[in-house]
Amino acid sequence: MFQPVGSRISFPELEMKVLKFWKENNIFEKSIEIRKTAPKFIFYEGPPTANGNPGIHHVLSRVFKDVIPRYKTMKGYCVPRKAGWDTHGLPVELEVEKMLGFSGKTQIENYGIDKFNALCRESVFKYVKQWDSLTERIGFWLDIEHPYVTLDNSYIESCWWALKQMWEKNLIYQGYKVTPHCPRCGTSLSSHEVALGYKDDTVDPSVYIKFRIAKLPKDVIDDNPDKFSLRRAVEEGKAYFLAWTTTPWTLPGNTALALASDAEYAVVEDNGTYLIFALSLKNQIGLGDRPVLRTYSGDKLAGSLYFPLYNPHDFNVERRRVREGTQGVFDIQKPDSGLLYRVINADFVSMEDGTGIVHIAPAFGEVDFVAGIENNLDFVQQVDLAGNITGTYPFSGKFVKAADADVIQDLESRGLVYKSEQITHTYPFCWRCDSPLVYYAKKTWYIKTSAKKEEMIAGNRQINWYPAHIKEGRFGDWLQNNVDWAFSRERYWGTPLNIWQCENCGQYECIGGIEELKKKEGLEGYMDGMDLHRPFIDQVAFNCKKCGSTMFRQPEVIDCWFDSGSMPFAQWHYPFENVDKFKESFPADYISEAVDQTRGWFYSLHAISTLVFEQPCYKNVICLGHILDAQGEKMSKTKGNVIDPWTVLDSYGADALRWYMFTATPPGNVRRMSPAMVAEAMKNFMMTLWNTYSFFVIYANIDNFTPDNRSINPVSDLDKWLLSSLNRLISEVDDLLNNYDPTTAGRKIENFVNDLSNWYVRRSRRRFWKSQNDDDKISAYHTLYHTLVTLSKVCAPFIPFLAEDIYQNLVRSIDKNAPESVHLVEFPQFDHNLIDEDIMTATELAMKVCSMGRAARSKSSVKVRQPLSSVVVKTRSSFEQGLLRRLSSQIMDELNVKNIEFSAGDLKENKHFSVVVEGDYQVGIVTTITEELFNEGLAREIVRRLQTMRRSAGLEIADHVVTYYMGDKLIDSVMEKYAGYIMQETLSTTLLKGGGDDGAYSEKFKISGIELRLAIKKER
């Protein structure tokens, strides 16, 4: 006997029992242990940070991380799954700052870096319990007992080692460059971090500024000075270059204007002043109706001088210039009250928007910086690292974005604004704190990834991306446009940068490990076992090899993406320990994260691996799309549309959530999600499977069915069809999972389960119901049993809980020698001999014909239970006819008709013949109801009423009853004529005319206008 399986089920309750079973019997550990000597399948866990509660998107990636390793385990691989925690970096610092109410770095330093970092260390495990319990609850098998943690000294040491490898390959340098800088966090961001924070709906000023011309080059000639003279206009102070900007706060830093040398520039009068701009942009600027007084090509105007908008010396700001031949040495320029700036030519001047004249502020833009070096321009940096304007401008002390309006107003009052509007455009914001980024020239440490660009691109060719378009698309593009990785952060909580510099001669040294550090001459501030974090490591100093002076550590910490990208080796403390473990687990066979990681973890893994090991470190990636709410809106706390994973888990269970995640949308697509959608997945798939399983167990227990080990030898076409479909399913799911496509695999399973329930079980109901245990019944039991057991194995990677429950009941409860868990068995192998293409095509056709036949019946409003005389079918070919003939009894039974005919010609509908056409197929039903058919229909209606009454009276399925009936003569004759049929279908031992005695359960009915009273009483 199997454990009883009722039709009502709470999946969350069932799952709690399964979790307990797994835990008590160490099933996960055993799934690795039993494969100890098997080939390894390597999975890398992308480490989350546990300083916040895990969300629904974490469930998405975690179930995709789970399904493939479970499958590979069943395919005979050993799949270790080491958990990991990402513990460093800005996100962590920001949370602590928020908690302390800090708004900048000064407060942190006053508070004390040691205390601040201690809080960071605490905070990263604040939600570790929630993470662990969610991980367990969703059935994500992961070794959470032995995680790698990026803040461990051992992990840090491995990162140091990797950086040293790059240092020795000359791939690390310090550059004076314009970097995207977060003024709030006070640090540079790498380009992949910038890519995470673009907002395309940023409203900014769009201002056209007038730069008054002081002097024109000699070769600017007035052709017809009587009509108009630009030279005269300049002398009178009425001539201006017109430039456009969306960042007015950079204007005090303007030190040049750039024109395209080959473009034509027009002079146009506006309110008594003369404006110069690109002729082709005249309409766009809003001066389309003004006559052009003169035109000059851009190369002629280069060399013109103009008055600075703000002479920096008047506002107590330095004017600096890069020393020739250097990139990072600045000379401070003497005050100059007659300062004039120069017009240059540049090839980056756009003729798409603006005025064709670009305002250059070398301290603030990457292009501007390069133009500044190339043209020996002045650098005026009137903004500090917190993003505030310095000096004594009217708007000094303000944050850059807040100063915009003041700058415009100030220039407007001086008549230097031609036009001021607002535009909506794309602007980068800090991905962590949401502050607008400022492009800022400063010193930063770089990894020269661009030197290994070709190697990274070549390595990417070996990686299989799912979906495939990521390879050449999002990820490929990212590699194609690779820029060096700005990896130093002027922050506190991170892997400290392992570069020391001599205070005297400026010599740098990179330290690649603790032992190396300990061997340094004159070592100070180091203690064995000390915490390698700031501020302690800041005290460690040693002698310079070159001059004997003292070397101090560079103050920065390392980008936390460097940490997570180092996990392939740092998780093992390689190369200081576990050399074998690293080697056998490198590269990974499989990783999975959301698509934004193409610029995050996917990239940092790939870059570090290429630079250090000269090969990629992962082979297959499932790249997941983002989750939106049911309306297609982004989920956010402010909108209140965030789905709490626990609510869904408590209502529908982990399997339903997993199933939804796997099958609703291909992994790479954006997906919509709501609890109702998960409920739907539960109802459509989980409940269908459950009901089939429940049906089997109820009848098997009634009939005392015990499976034996004999090989399955199906007798009926239904059984042959089911086993054939099952074997095809096994082979398809196997192939699909092997190709990292759980979505299509899951959908195949879902279709199969639907056919199993809606065709096989429905068509076989009577085979299980009948009282004699003949070959047909036994074959049905064996077929359904075998199918459910196999299905539990095929489904196990997807819905590990229900699969386990089915397996335990159907297999383990009767065979104690069977493997302890469905997750310890082998994935089923398909039997080619059982795949019968003919029977599958035939059944598919029969299903189609039946669905058309049902439509024809309902078209003429004939109830399904009313038997009819015949169905006429027209197919595409005589071959198809032959296939259908083989299944004609199934079709007749399903459509409740006495006869099936085939027609070569078209079917013509009439009053007694209802026809449905679909493509080349036609199905017609003869709808004439003879007296005999009517009576038979009445018998069927009576059976259905009695079956419902059995349930209402609380009878068990196998209980026998005495049935009583009261009605007119017609009822009497129907009860007599169809007595055998009625008794068999309702398990009645006798049919008695009359009202029944006291203990009987009775109901009154009216069927097709005929009144009757039925009563049943359980047989003792």
Ligand SMILES: [Zn+2]
């Ligand atoms: Zn920030």
Ligand SMILES: [Zn+2]
């Ligand atoms: Zn030195």
